[in-house]
Amino acid sequence: MSDELVLSGGGSGGGVAVATDALLAVIDGCETAAREAVDGARALAVLAARLEQLSAVEAGAAGDALRLAAVQARSAAALAASAAPPADRLAWALRAAADGYGLAEAVATRAVESATEALAAVLGRVAPGLAVAASSGVIAVAAAAALLAPVLARPFGLDDELAALGTAAGAELNRFLSRPETVAAIRTAVMAADDAILGGLTGPALAALLGEDGIGATGLPFVATIAMGLAGGAGMLRETSVRLAERRSSSTAAPDPPRGWGERFERIPAPASDDGMQVLIERYTVPGEPDRFEVYIAGTVSFDPVAGTEPWDLTSNVGNASGADAASVRAVAEAMRDAGIDDTTPVQLTGFSQGAGTAARVATLDGFAVVGIAAFGGNTGQTPIPDGVRTVLVEHDDDLVPALGGRQDNDHAMLVRREAYGEVAPPAGVVLPAHQRPAYAATAALMDDADSSRMTDATAAFDAFTADAVAVERLEYRFEREDAP
Amino acid sequence: MSMIVPSAAGLAGLVALVAAGLDHRADRLDAAAVGLAATLPHAWRGPAAAAFATAVREVQHDLSEAASATREAAVLARRAAAIGGRA
Numbered sequence: 001m002s003d004e005l006v007l008s009g010g011g012s013g014g015g016v017a018v019a020t021d022a023l024l025a026v027i028d029g030c031e032t033a034a035r036e037a038v039d040g041a042r043a044l045a046v047l048a049a050r051l052e053q054l055s056a057v058e059a060g061a062a063g064d065a066l067r068l069a070a071v072q073a074r075s076a077a078a079l080a081a082s083a084a085p086p087a088d089r090l091a092w093a094l095r096a097a098a099d100g101y102g103l104a105e106a107v108a109t110r111a112v113e114s115a116t117e118a119l120a121a122v123l124g125r126v127a128p129g130l131a132v133a134a135s136s137g138v139i140a141v142a143a144a145a146a147l148l149a150p151v152l153a154r155p156f157g158l159d160d161e162l163a164a165l166g167t168a169a170g171a172e173l174n175r176f177l178s179r180p181e182t183v184a185a186i187r188t189a190v191m192a193a194d195d196a197i198l199g200g201l202t203g204p205a206l207a208a209l210l211g212e213d214g215i216g217a218t219g220l221p222f223v224a225t226i227a228m229g230l231a232g233g234a235g236m237l238r239e240t241s242v243r244l245a246e247r248r249s250s251s252t253a254a255p256d257p258p259r260g261w262g263e264r265f266e267r268i269p270a271p272a273s274d275d276g277m278q279v280l281i282e283r284y285t286v287p288g289e290p291d292r293f294e295v296y297i298a299g300t301v302s303f304d305p306v307a308g309t310e311p312w313d314l315t316s317n318v319g320n321a322s323g324a325d326a327a328s329v330r331a332v333a334e335a336m337r338d339a340g341i342d343d344t345t346p347v348q349l350t351g352f353s354q355g356a357g358t359a360a361r362v363a364t365l366d367g368f369a370v371v372g373i374a375a376f377g378g379n380t381g382q383t384p385i386p387d388g389v390r391t392v393l394v395e396h397d398d399d400l401v402p403a404l405g406g407r408q409d410n411d412h413a414m415l416v417r418r419e420a421y422g423e424v425a426p427p428a429g430v431v432l433p434a435h436q437r438p439a440y441a442a443t444a445a446l447m448d449d450a451d452s453s454r455m456t457d458a459t460a461a462f463d464a465f466t467a468d469a470v471a472v473e474r475l476e477y478r479f480e481r482e483d484a485p
Numbered sequence: 486m487s488m489i490v491p492s493a494a495g496l497a498g499l500v501a502l503v504a505a506g507l508d509h510r511a512d513r514l515d516a517a518a519v520g521l522a523a524t525l526p527h528a529w530r531g532p533a534a535a536a537f538a539t540a541v542r543e544v545q546h547d548l549s550e551a552a553s554a555t556r557e558a559a560v561l562a563r564r565a566a567a568i569g570g571r572a
Contacts (some may be wrong), residue, residue, distance in 0.1 A: 026541065033510045033548060046556060047500050049563060054492055062568040066493060069561035076554035080507060083547035090540045118530060374555045 004276035007454050009412035019098035024452030025435040027098075030091035037084040044077035091208040105173055123154050147368060177435050178426045180397040180419060187381075187403035236305040237315045239324070242331045246478040247338070248277070255284060258294065260459060262372060268352045269476070270437065271312065276301075278312050279332055279477040283337045284469035290463065292346045293339060294363075297332055299353025299437075301373035301378075309480045312354055320357045321379060321405065328354060329361045331479035333368075339475050348372035348465050352440060353401060356393075360410075372462055373413075376440045379405025387412045392458055394443055396420040397436040414458055418443050497562035504559055507552035511545050 006019040019027075044118050047069045055066035104301075176182055258264040269277045279297040302313040311327035319326030341347050346369050349359035356378020363385050364371040372390040379402055385391050391413035395402040402408075408415060420426075420434035420443070427433050447455060 030541075030544060033544060035553065036506060036510050037548065040507050040555070044500070044501050044558070047496055048502070049497055051565075053494075054565075058565075060568075062493075062565050065561060065565035065568050069497075069500075069558055069565055072554065072558035072561050076500075076504075076551060076558050079547070079554050080503075080552035083507075083544065083551050086520070086540075086547060087544045090544055093540070122555065134506075204558075363563075364518075 003446055004418065004448060005443070005455070006091075006417040007452065008415045009411055010454065010458070018096075019111060021446075021452045021455050023094065023098065024454050025038070025092050025450075027094045028451075029455045030087045030094070034084040034087035034091065037080045037087065041077045041081035041084070044073050044080060048073035048077060057145060061117075071238050100408055118209040118385045125473075174428070174433070176429065177432065178398045178421060183398060183400045183403045185451070186400050187407060188405060188408045197359045218268040224350055225324075236418040237318050238305055238307055239315060239319055240483050241310050241328060242327045242334070242479045243482050244331075244334065244338070244477065245480040246275075246476075248476040249473065251471070251473045255469040255472040256467070257282075257284065257463070257469055257472070259463055260448040261374070262441065262448050264350050264462070265352070265376060265441055265444040267294075267356060268296045268350060271298050271478075274298075274476070275479045277389075278328070278479060279432070281341075281477070282466075283339060283473045285467045285471040286468050287470060289468075290345045291340065293336070293348070293470075294466065295332070295341075295347055295349045295359075297328075297349065297351035297355030297358050299351075299355050305334055307481055310411070311479050311481050315352055317357070317379070320361050321382070322353070323383075325357075325361065327479075327481055328358045329365075331477070332358055332362050333365060334479070335475075335477040336362070336368060338477075342367050343367055345369060346371045346465070348374070348462065350376075351378060352376045352437065353378060353435065356380055357383065357405065362387050363381065365403050372465060374462060377435055379403075380410065381405040381408040383410075385410045385413060390458075390461055392416060392462070394418075394440065396434040396439060396443070398426075399439075400432065401435045410464040414454070416443070416455075418446070418449060493562055493566035495565060496510035496514050499560035500555060500562055504552050504555035507548050507555060511552060 004022040006018060007024060049071035051066050051073055055063050098420045154389055166259060198252055236315060257283055258267055267282075269278060269280050271278055278298040278301070281297075282294040284292050284294070288294060298312055300312055300314070300317060302308065302310045304310075305314050305325075307313060307315045311331050313327075316326035316328040320329060336347070343366075349370060349372070351357070351359035351374075353376070356375035357380055358378075359373050359375055360378065360380040360383040362368065363373055364383065369385075370389050372384060373393050375392075376391070376394045377396065377399055380393055381402070382405055391410060393408065393410065393413045395408075396419065398421055420439040431435060433439060447459070450456065450459075
């Protein structure tokens with residue numbers, strides 16, 4: 001696994017820079033060194049002047065020694081002063097290099113996307129079948145097939161055949177889907193899918209006008225809406241209403257707010273081991289202020305394309321991508337209102353996988369004062385998180401789930417990237433290993449160990465939210481779908 | 486004993502503090518640079534990494550040199566205090 005964190009975005013402090021945490025720590029070190037060298041030179045100059053004053057009133061050997069000390073102090077001051085500019089220059093050069101790298105990466109990515117979208121639009125018109133294959137993504141289809149195959153095979157009694165095929169091809173497919181190049185291609189394919197469809201329906205020129213680079217009337221929501229419409233005809237991806245099935249409450253004598261990313265991530269419910277609970281809400285009491293809340297949202301529980309009773313399913317995933325309020329979003333909003341959260345009570349949201357995408361969508365809802373989002377491994381790219389919300393998005397370059405959310409357009413967010421497996425082969429028998437909880441828990445731990453001020457400042461800002469709390473109440477929620485087909 | 490002793494000794498202590506600060510910063514920078522060498526982004530490896538390492542070493546060297554000169558000033562100030570003490 002790789003321990004390298006790559007940080008980018010983050011508004012005024014981040015700019016367009018893309019750099020590792022280690023590099024940012026060196027930049028911090030150089031800037032501090034320059035500042036301290038200047039301060040040291042000033043202090044030495046003052047001390048040299050005082051030594052000179054003493055030497056003027058002291059005769060004999062002691063006076064001579066004082067004069068020597070003063071000369072030496074002046075010399076040291078000059079050396080310290082001369083150390084500052086190179087340190088400043090190095091910090092500036094490193095920051096410029098990080099900015100340049102980020103700019104080049106952004107321009108190159110955008111150029112590839114534009115070319116792919118244009119090609120997809122043309123193919124959609126002249127060869128719709130080919131367009132679907134090339135632009136909507138053979139890779140994306142393969143990824144979806146790998147996820148859905150067990151479910152689709154069940155009604156046909158092909159489980160055994162699929163299992164045998166999976167054993168033979170699973171490891172290789174897993175490696176393929178966990179390559180950063182594959183993940184990047186999926187991200188591009190997702191962004192081009194709407195152009196392929198529109199190109200087929202309206203022609204390339206109109207597709208360009210309507211697409212993300214035009215008036216932005218289409219994009220990923222358009223594709224997800226069409227997918228839901230088509231699948232709905234076959235009884236799949238049909239949305240339902242949700243109802244609160246279970247609610248638990250508990251209080252602790254002393255508040256124990258999360259400290260750092262590892263603790264924060266650990267609190268996200270894992271329904272399989274948390275009695276199916278999907279949402280955890282912590283209500284913190286702060287003297288003289290409105291209550292404040294931490295909300296933790298679980299990841300996908302079921303990948304069955306036919307909605308059952310579980311709201312944290314594939315239908316909610318696609319529904320969130322379509323821009324609608326999917327079952328999981330409606331469930332979280334209901335839990336938040338039940339806990340007493342409104343537009344006067346500040347709230348931070350933390351989610352993993354579908355929980356991350358759900359957190360991003362909840363932040364766009366009226367009626368809540370969302371001040372922070374920590375999203376791990378979610379498809380958040382095309383969900384417009386409001387600028388004023390402090391946002392940290394954590395994505396693995398070898399995890400295709402965030403890529404299914406398309407290009408990351410939340411420029412104000414601080415994006416923390418890492419290759420979960422890097423040059424190490426992902427484990428066999430685990431589907432999408434870079435998307436699993438242990439992989440993101442490891443990244444959260446690395447974020448806690450990070451040295452750069454960019455990372456430590458973000459950590460401090462999230463931790464400060466509950467720093468003055470004097471009491472906490474914990475509320476856990478489980479929701480179910482109603483009227484599932 | 487000369488009246489100079491307390492002042493010179495105090496000044497020596499202050500100068501030594503400045504030296505320690507500069508030394509500390511040089512060490513921190515050195516540790517950060519060593520840690521970074523293994524984790525540079527792929528695109529930054531190769532000649533760029535070598536140039537970067539050289540630049541960091543130069544800054545570290547400058548700081549260490551300033552710290553060394555400052556320590557020497559502190560020694561001289563202490564010596565002045567000692568001479569004053571014997572006078």
